[in-house]
Amino acid sequence: MTMNLELQGKRVLVTAGTKGVGKAVVGLLHEQGAKVLTTARTQPDDTLADHFVTADLTTVEGCRQVAEAVKARLGGVDIIVHVLGGSTAPGGGFAMLGEEEWLQELNLNLLPAVRLDRALLPGMLDQGAGVIIHITSIQRVLPLPESTTGYAAAKAALSTYSKSLSKEVSPKGIRVLRVAPGWIETEASVALAERLAQQAGTDYEGGKKIIMNSLGGIPIGRPSKPIEVANLILFLCSPRAATITGTEYIIDGGTVPTV
Structure with a gap:
């Protein structure tokens, strides 16, 4: 992406920014001159320490560490891109999903976004501006019963939460959007x-x-390629998308068969 998206100097948090879509988003933001802090459970060798926080975002303590790092290192945040997500649940349908498996899906795909938004949104509201991007999934409308029931349900919850949040904070200057990838x-x-x-x-x-x-x-x-999804995310983060909020953008190569 070569156009100027007016992101120079913007303070950005990207979760799960060391692989896949998250890494692509971080790279594009750096090209645009943004100040980026990212996080994962382990730090890659090619990531600068002052741009990275080692934390387990599936825990309350991990989210607290990241929120504190954002405030200490960036002095606040203008953009949050919640990329973290995935599934560790076994295949085999609903009978394979016990209490532990359901909690794992929620702790990975829903609660980190809720916790970090809760910690960082007050600062955005004080400044009267900000953007939050939640990465959902087409699985929320196209679940695979054999293998993705828990993941799909957690992503559906994230999407509903995101829509509700957008209705609350958009009148106060905070845009909240969702990007729903298919297979990447x-x-x-x-x-x-x-x-x-x-x-x-x-x-x-x-x-x-x-x-x-x-x-x-x-x-x-x-x-899709990670960079293709990242290009969409970056545009939505930018002032060029200034009147877009509360919506979900599907990027799946046409996988979802319905209108």
Whole structure:
């Protein structure tokens, strides 16, 4: 992305910013001259310490550490991009999801955003401006009963929370939006496709087709790239999207089959 998005000097928190979409978002923000703080459970070798917080955001304490770091290092925040999410739940349908599995899905996909917003929104409200982006998923409208029930439900909760928050704080200058990706070709999804390919006795492209078929197909014939999702997120963060709030943008190559 080469256009000037007027993000120079903006103070930004990006969760899960060391891999996949989060890493792509961080890279684009740096190119635009933003001041970016990111977080994950472990710090990669190529990440500067003053731009990074090591924290487990699935815990109350981890969220507190990150919120304090934002205030101490950035002096507040103008933009929050909640990328953190995923699933550790086993396949096998609803019977495989016990109390622990449900709590894990909520603690990974919903509560970190709620906790960090609660800690950082007062500062945004004081300054009368800010942007919050919640990364949801098409799984909230296209759950896979065999494997994503808990994840899809948690992302649906995140989407509902985000919409409600937007209605409350948009009149006060804070834009709140959602981006719902479909299948993205991240490191984790590449590993999944390779594993499925090995099990099926095919190659990586064959493994990708297995995943696409499980989703009912992707009309453009491929998953999204992290940078493609990051480009959308960056535009929505920018003043060029100044009248956009409360909405969800699907970026899935046409996977969702309904209007």
